[in-house]
Amino acid sequence: SICVGVLALQGAFLEHIHILQRIPQVSRAVPVRNIEQLDSIDALIIPGGESTAIALVAERSGLIEPLREFVRSKPTWGTCAGMILLANKANKTKKGGQSLIGGLDITVNRNEFGSQINSFESAIQIKHITTSSSDLFPAVFIRAPIISSINSPDVAVLARLQCNNVETDVSAIVAVKQGHLLATAFHPELTNDDRLHRFFVKVALDFLNEQKNEL
């Protein structure tokens, strides 16, 4: 089993912890606010919230560099603002830009759905998670970003959103996996569906076991 941390500087971290607590392979689910806590976990979730606020607090508490180092070698999943922080490039940022943790070879557009649709729910297909149109995943989008480009062949697209009510893309990418890194534009922790959390824990366990075997 593994200990999973949830970055708890701002945003929807408690909801992630509650879902993780019902997964048998998770020995502990803990909030992460400092380097000691970051050092004590096997895998990390970066939650939704405001990516600018999370980045500011992380910078002030000296966590940005340790987070970058963690993400290079340990399983990490970013949801919504967390996905923005894991991207190597973000568009529509604040004046002067904003700090990112990086690690994922993707470009994201923040607040892609603008003010006309601040939040909505859509049942979507997700690779590895759903098998047919009868078990779609309830994806909750809240001032959500989308993935506007994939910048490496190592990035696998797991889900797209058919946006027939949005002017932007016809099928925006909303979930990706790159090795030990996972990102979703939506908020699985705000639903009762724990399939993505279980998937992340499995990806993390497989990755950490493989690393152990290589030693």
Ligand code: GLN
């Ligand atoms: N709009 C937020 C940002 O840009 C993300 C919203 C969310 O995490 N629900 O950081």
